[in-house]
Amino acid sequence: MNRNTTGQSTAGVAPTAHSGTPAPERHKGVTGPKGFKAAGVAAGIKESGALDLALVVNEGPGQAAAGVFTTNQVKAAPVLWSQQVLQERKLHAVVLNSGGANACTGPEGFQDTHATAEKVAEVLDVGAIEVAVCSTGLIGERLPMDNLKAGVKKAAQELAAGDQADLNAATAVMTTDTHPKQCWQDHPDGWSVGGFVKGAGMLSPNMATMLSVITTDAVIDGDALDAALRAVTAKTYDRLDVDGGTSTNDTVLVLASGASGVTPSPDDFADVLTAVAKDLVKQLQGDAEGVTKEVSITVNGALTEAEAVVVAKTVAEDNLVKTALFGSDPNWGRIAMAVGRSQATVDQHKLGITINGVTLFADGHKAADRSEADLSGRDVEIVVDLNLGDGTATVLTTDLSHGYVEENSAYSS
Amino acid sequence: MNRNTTGQSTAGVAPTAHSGTPAPERHKGVTGPKGFKAAGVAAGIKESGALDLALVVNEGPGQAAAGVFTTNQVKAAPVLWSQQVLQERKLHAVVLNSGGANACTGPEGFQDTHATAEKVAEVLDVGAIEVAVCSTGLIGERLPMDNLKAGVKKAAQELAAGDQADLNAATAVMTTDTHPKQCWQDHPDGWSVGGFVKGAGMLSPNMATMLSVITTDAVIDGDALDAALRAVTAKTYDRLDVDGGTSTNDTVLVLASGASGVTPSPDDFADVLTAVAKDLVKQLQGDAEGVTKEVSITVNGALTEAEAVVVAKTVAEDNLVKTALFGSDPNWGRIAMAVGRSQATVDQHKLGITINGVTLFADGHKAADRSEADLSGRDVEIVVDLNLGDGTATVLTTDLSHGYVEENSAYSS
Numbered sequence A, B: 001m002n003r004n005t006t007g008q009s010t011a012g013v014a015p016t017a018h019s020g021t022p023a024p025e026r027h028k029g030v031t032g033p034k035g036f037k038a039a040g041v042a043a044g045i046k047e048s049g050a051l052d053l054a055l056v057v058n059e060g061p062g063q064a065a066a067g068v069f070t071t072n073q074v075k076a077a078p079v080l081w082s083q084q085v086l087q088e089r090k091l092h093a094v095v096l097n098s099g100g101a102n103a104c105t106g107p108e109g110f111q112d113t114h115a116t117a118e119k120v121a122e123v124l125d126v127g128a129i130e131v132a133v134c135s136t137g138l139i140g141e142r143l144p145m146d147n148l149k150a151g152v153k154k155a156a157q158e159l160a161a162g163d164q165a166d167l168n169a170a171t172a173v174m175t176t177d178t179h180p181k182q183c184w185q186d187h188p189d190g191w192s193v194g195g196f197v198k199g200a201g202m203l204s205p206n207m208a209t210m211l212s213v214i215t216t217d218a219v220i221d222g223d224a225l226d227a228a229l230r231a232v233t234a235k236t237y238d239r240l241d242v243d244g245g246t247s248t249n250d251t252v253l254v255l256a257s258g259a260s261g262v263t264p265s266p267d268d269f270a271d272v273l274t275a276v277a278k279d280l281v282k283q284l285q286g287d288a289e290g291v292t293k294e295v296s297i298t299v300n301g302a303l304t305e306a307e308a309v310v311v312a313k314t315v316a317e318d319n320l321v322k323t324a325l326f327g328s329d330p331n332w333g334r335i336a337m338a339v340g341r342s343q344a345t346v347d348q349h350k351l352g353i354t355i356n357g358v359t360l361f362a363d364g365h366k367a368a369d370r371s372e373a374d375l376s377g378r379d380v381e382i383v384v385d386l387n388l389g390d391g392t393a394t395v396l397t398t399d400l401s402h403g404y405v406e407e408n409s410a411y412s413s
Helices: A076-090 A107-122 A146-160 A165-171 A221-237 A266-286 A303-318 A319-326 A333-341 A402-406 B075-090 B106-124 B145-158 B163-172 B222-235 B265-288 B305-316 B319-326 B332-341 B402-408
Strands: A036-041 A053-058 A064-069 A093-097 A131-135 A181-187 A191-198 A211-216 A251-256 A292-300 A352-355 A358-361 A379-385 A391-398 B036-041 B054-058 B063-070 B093-097 B131-134 B181-187 B191-196 B211-216 B251-256 B294-302 B353-355 B358-362 B379-385 B391-398
Touching: A036 A146, A053 A146, A053 A165, A053 A211, A053 A251, A064 A391, A076 A107, A076 A131, A076 A251, A093 A165, A093 A211, A093 A292, A107 A146, A107 A251, A107 A292, A131 A251, A165 A181, A165 A191, A181 A266, A181 A319, A181 A402, A211 A266, A211 B181, A211 B251, A221 A266, A221 B211, A221 B353, A292 A303, A303 A319, A303 A333, A303 A379, A303 A391, A303 B191, A319 A333, A333 A352, A333 A358, A333 A379, A352 B163, A358 B191, A402 B319, A402 B402, B036 B145, B036 B211, B054 B075, B054 B145, B054 B163, B054 B211, B054 B251, B063 B222, B075 B131, B075 B251, B093 B145, B093 B163, B093 B211, B106 B145, B131 B251, B163 B181, B163 B191, B181 B265, B191 B265, B211 B265, B222 B251, B251 B353, B265 B391, B294 B305, B305 B332, B305 B379, B319 B332, B332 B353, B332 B358, B332 B379, B353 B402
Parallel strands: A093 A131, A211 A251, A292 A379, B093 B131, B211 B251, B294 B379
Antiparallel strands: A036 A053, A053 A093, A064 A251, A181 A191, A191 A211, A292 A391, A352 A358, A352 A379, B036 B054, B054 B093, B063 B251, B181 B191, B191 B211, B294 B391, B353 B358, B353 B379
């Protein structure tokens, strides 16, 4: 139930692609499910001439859709637009551009988003209200609308199903990503879920991540799709925290074509959607800016699950923890500091910290010499035991490296 | 009213010392006010053999004292001890060590702190309940008590008033600090306030900073001293945020000898205490780990002062803002993102951002090209206008540089 186009299992397996390492060139994504076409073109929004405009079209027969968006109070124009159109829980198409976030651009920026949706509506002969828009790139600059509109027309002409279309679409949304990130998983009953995601920095999703489009050919109505998406993103996208920077443009969209003719049980649908979301999020972690460590932080024994998330995110965002990880240093004292400064309930006399299977601190006492924990590898597993209740959560993060500083001190130029 | 031993004005003037640059070698500190003696010795707690134990003694006639401590729920043993003894608002002495934080060391660590206070009490012939203890260094390791106790005896023998004693004490508390940080300010009525501070990383004080001891020869009782200290630290130490890392050991103590015989008005005392605290905090900022930019973030027009602090601290802790500053890049879009993700009320259509005097974003629109703001210098002033109310606050921070990553990926070794 779990094959990409080369027949290899994908979901549930940690991807091997690392920062700067090319991902497999063929990988099924948004047109894996029946009823979808996609394209990715170079519209001249990016000065580099790279692919920068993606179009994903749902040819039906159904057009159910749902979306979750950034909780940032500074929301980009395309987020404001897409939130509006999603109220109908129906989408014919999603148009996405890199090369500019169209955030902090005022009413004029919103008009640009509206005009983009109108152009897609025109070339596809649908209503603009059935077109979601996503943008990513530098905040504060207007988009080159002539280029963008011409790009929409070009993308509509290139719409196709298949690996190349998927790859082009997933590539066209990249900013500092080093490779496209896609996933597809099918179910034995004859339906599937596919998708892509982009994101490498400003990455602390809260109700959504950077940009992600997920498709399915399952038969499912808009309300059920919306409920499934919210439940799944809360435990997948929202549990990744690279740098605390919830962006102005975070968006996850899911589109259902119903083209398989199969109506899955809610549990089956949630399972496959979760598998795809987890796989995409793991790929985000693996391609985060400057990443040299892929870190999971599990907090057990919190008073509630929400408090476990608070503790895990405080540790995930702590620069002293993150720099120690970059240095392969099992400096658990910094983890204890971060746990203690969190807003959750903590009792230092009950606290325990385990790194890569070695318990270094237990019940408020040093339990082993830090040298016993080996952090030389890329994967690091931190477990914090609060010993107060049943709340548990795992958050994924990365280290803070020279690469992160280098990339982000030069990005806008 | 504002001279150090070379007769130069100090308080209110930005210090010129930069990271890695030696500070002036003579600079009046904790024994500037009458009635105090100090010492700093090498007790062998640090393997390097550097000064690592400081003793500050209040010879009276008064012994009023007050303290503020970390809000971290993981509190070091000396914090737990000093909070207890300060309930009497009376101190004869403070003993401080670098080379070990004595945090996460369980009841045994608390016994070590108690034994340290007992040793000071024995050599000074006072009660242990009148001795505060401060520790700083690596979390999770026990202190070498034989060395520490011998160091207390040695320090007691070297107690003196004067510049060398002040310098030794301020030096003995250093960890990754590149130079000792002291300040002294006198009042025309014949009383003065002096102090030192240490801290360079894990530096986001909340009701206190790393370690700081302030002395005064003003006549003031413990309750008034406590009220003045809390009011002043809330607007000085608590407004510095280098890396969000509120430490397990943060402590600010103030001791009043009354040796001047002068009882200042509450306003006069608050003014001079504020001037000393601001000067010490500015020195902390200038010597923060990896600092290349000294940044002030002023938020105006928040609904309340508390919301202004929330916005300013969210911007101060944002790694994308901090790396852009390191790159001298006036990337105001990242500031807008951080403002929007804060927990305070924000209306993106009223938001304005000014960097080094150039308004780049106003009323939700780009107002000038980012290239017009010059960030090439060391000092950066960011002003965020929320245009919602009268709340205002300024928080000091630094950039996030390769130096910070380098220092913190190697510190525990």
